[in-house]
Amino acid sequence: MTDGTPVGRRVVLGMLGLGALGVAAGGPLSRSVSGAVRALARDDPTGLSGLLPGGWRYYSVTAHQPHRSTADYRLTVTGLVERPGALRFADLSRLPRTELTSDFQCVTGWRVPGVRWGGVRLAEVLDSAGVRREARAVTFRSFDGTYTESLTLDQARRADVLVADTMDGRPLSRDHGGPVRLVVAPMYGYKSCKWLGGIEVVDAVRPGYWEHYGYDVDAWVGRSNGRDDAPTGDGEPPA
Ligand SMILES: Nc1nc2c(c(=O)[nH]1)N[C@H]1C(S)=C(S)[C@@H](COP(=O)(O)O)O[C@H]1N2
Ligand SMILES: [Mo]
DSSP, X not given: OTTXXXXXXXXXXXXXXXXXXXXOOOSOOOTTOOHHHHHHHHHOTTSXXXXXXXXXXXXXXXXXXXXOOTTTOEEEEEESBSSOEEEEHHHHHHSOEEEEEEEEEOXXXXXXXXXXXXXXXXXXXXXXXXXXXXXXXEEEEETXXXXXXXXXXXXXXXXXXXXXXXXXXXEOOTTTTTTOEEEETTBOGGGSOSSEEEEEEESSOOOOTGGGGTOOSXXXXXXXXXXXXXXXXXXXXXX
């Protein structure tokens, strides 16, 4: 959108639908943002409400940015697991750590190359709770109280899906979803739920927040949302 990249019709329809519902972008705008960016933030229905250093944009679908310190942070793991419970930040830190570097790509067209994420593989978190045989999918809930996401169990077990607590070698900032966010590296940014508060293991995929407005549930970068697979090159997904 901001750089003229075509966006699939379903995404545009989704955004129009959101606009019609009157959901406004909220959250604090950084003092350095220009008038043009303020106008963009007001008009962009996707939750964009400001610029962050390093080419990032700040997204939140809620007006108030939630806060948890590492001391009061809890990640609940519930649903189809043998050992439901709540992990503290320190519990997460005791699981095997990993790092991965990947480009972060929002479906609206902006991209931050080579982001280095650190944390724990979601698979480790799932294994620590013991996934039951009938499980097929995982849902994620933000402690902002509104945002949700979902993956199939196979997607959730990929090595490039992290419960992340560092970005580029520093503790994950609150703006970027700290203290802990989900990072689904091979998919568009909307899968990467910020301020991750709950993981529920379930029997079927439940479409997440944006997916109710037309974004694809399987959000592979370059292979979803009508971006790169259009026969006519106009961003229209194949029928
Ligand atoms: N809780 C929550 N998570 C979210 C969002 C959001 O609005 N709320 N926006 C998503 C979208 S569309 C993108 S592109 C990324 C943006 O991450 P950033 O704010 O760190 O740039 O967060 C994703 N995760
Ligand atoms: Mo996004």
